[in-house]
Amino acid sequence: xxxxxxxxxxxxxxxxxxxxxxxxxxxxxxxxxxxxxxxxxxxxxxxxxxxxxxxxxxxxxxxxxxxxxxxxxxxxxxxxxxxxxxxxxxxxxxxxxxxxxxxxxxxxxxxxxxxxxxxxxxxxxxxxxxxxxxxxxxxxxxxxxxxxxxxxxxxxxxxxxxxxxxxxxxxxxxxxxxxxxxxxxxxxxxxxxxxxxxxxxxxxxxxxxxxxxxxxxxxxxxxxxxxxxxxxxxxxxxxxxxxxxxxxxxxxxxxxxxxxxxxxxxxxxxxxxxxxxxxxxxxxxxxxxxxxxxxxxxxxxxxxxxxxxx
Numbered sequence: 426x427x428x429x430x431x432x433x434x435x436x437x438x439x440x441x442x443x444x445x446x447x448x449x450x451x452x453x454x455x456x457x458x459x460x461x462x463x464x465x466x467x468x469x470x471x472x473x474x475x476x477x478x479x480x481x482x483x484x485x486x487x488x489x490x491x492x493x494x495x496x497x498x499x500x501x502x503x504x505x506x507x508x509x510x511x512x513x514x515x516x517x518x519x520x521x522x523x524x525x526x527x528x529x530x531x532x533x534x535x536x537x538x539x540x541x542x543x544x545x546x547x548x549x550x551x552x553x554x555x556x557x558x559x560x561x562x563x564x565x566x567x568x569x570x571x572x573x574x575x576x577x578x579x580x581x582x583x584x585x586x587x588x589x590x591x592x593x594x595x596x597x598x599x600x601x602x603x604x605x606x607x608x609x610x611x612x613x614x615x616x617x618x619x620x621x622x623x624x625x626x627x628x629x630x631x632x633x634x635x636x637x638x639x640x641x642x643x644x645x646x647x648x649x650x651x652x653x654x655x656x657x658x659x660x661x662x663x664x665x666x667x668x669x670x671x672x673x674x675x676x677x678x679x680x681x682x683x684x685x686x687x688x689x690x691x692x693x694x695x696x697x698x699x700x701x702x703x704x705x706x707x708x709x710x711x712x713x714x715x716x717x718x719x720x721x722x723x724x725x726x727x728x729x730x731x732x733x734x735x
Contacts, residue, residue: 428648429492429542430454431477431533432499433470434461436608437548437601440641441498442468448645453490477529487536494648497533497547497591499525519580526583534594544651546644547591550584551600551657553632553705561631562663564709565600565655575696588655597652599644602659602708605726606637606733614734617670618679625702626687628667633659633707634726636733646717656713662725663707669726676730 428445432438433454445452446469454470456462457477465472473489476482477499487495501521530547537545554577555563556570569588571581588598604610616622635643635658643658670682690699713719723729 426493426648427451427453427491429487429490429495430470431475431483431495431497431529432456433465433468433472434458435498435500436606437604437637437640437644438498439464439468439608440606440637441496441644442470444638444641444645445648446470448649450648453486453492455486477525477532480532480535483529483532484536484539487533487542488540491540492542494544494546494651495533495537495542496644496648497530497545497587499529500548501525523579523583526580526587530587530590534590537594543595544648545591545594545596546647546652547587547596547598549588549598549600549655551633551659551708552603553630553701553707554581554584555706555708557700557704557706560706561665562707562709563657565657565712570706572697572700575700577697592654595653597647598655599640599647600655600657600659600708601640602633602635602657604637604640605634605729607735609637610734614673614677617674617682618677620680620683622670623683623685623690624666624670625685625690625699628670628684628702629665630700630702630705631663631665631707632669632701632705633657633663634669634729635659636721636723636729638733639721639723642722643713643717643719646719650717652717656717657708657710658713658719659708659710660721660724660726660729661710662727663709664726666702666705669730672727673730676734 434456452470455475462472475486
């Protein structure tokens with residue numbers, strides 16, 4: 426098939442493009458930065474510069490590629506580990522992410538309709554953001570937590586918007602777990618090495634993880650099968666912070682994480698961090714494994730952290 430990857434130089438796009446090419450698909454991939462065109466060429470894609478927030482730019486790029494399917498992987502480049510300037514402007518980074526999830530999605534769907542592209546696969550999120558009631562593990566039929574009253578609320582609304590809009594258009598929304606692997610988890614690893622990512626409260630909050638290569642493989646399957654609906658793209662083992670955080674620290678040669686009371690975390694890092702560590706919900710991958718025939722290289726973050734971070 427002719428596959429259009431919007432955001433081909435992101436951490437997941439860089440793993441997705443080679444997998445699509447290896448399976449015989451003709452890939453057109455985009456970047457907002459002309460300096461990254463050579464990278465996309467090396468990955469085997471036809472490379473285009475595109476501004477995902479400009480409807481005309483998106484429309485022209487999709488019309489030039491004339492794809493069978495669009496994969497929406499547009500995300501802003503997150504601040505590099507230790508980049509204090511970037512950390513001071515996380516509000517700008519998150520605002521850009523929200524715009525790419527909302528406006529960017531609208532532009533891609535409009536371009537798809539204009540060029541007769543019948544199928545779109547878009548990114549969503551299933552890390553720790555399941556609704557905070559009932560059990561610790563959520564399926565696709567469970568709602569996502571909108572985190573009203575916290576700094577995560579606007580992003581949560583944007584995630585819901587992507588899912589509702591893309592599924593209504595007959596496409597698939599892939600709820601990726603917390604991505605790890607080269608380029609995806611470097612900032613978190615650096616914080617752990619500096620002992621700046623503590624275990625909060627009882628550490629009962631659950632997270633779901635998925636390695637970059639497994640997430641890319643699931644995306645390839647969703648593209649090839651023209652999947653419809655919502656899928657949790659996570660590994661087999663949702664886990665509380667009190668299990669995964671010490672294991673990750675050990676895997677990167679760091680000291681065990683410090684412990685802080687929940688009220689201290691709320692005061693220093695905000696409600697979102699405290700919720701993630703103490704109340705977060707993980708996700709089940711049963712639907713994705715069954716309907717997409719998805720097999721994971723790293724079924725558990727335990728093995729993945731040991732072997733798949735580098």
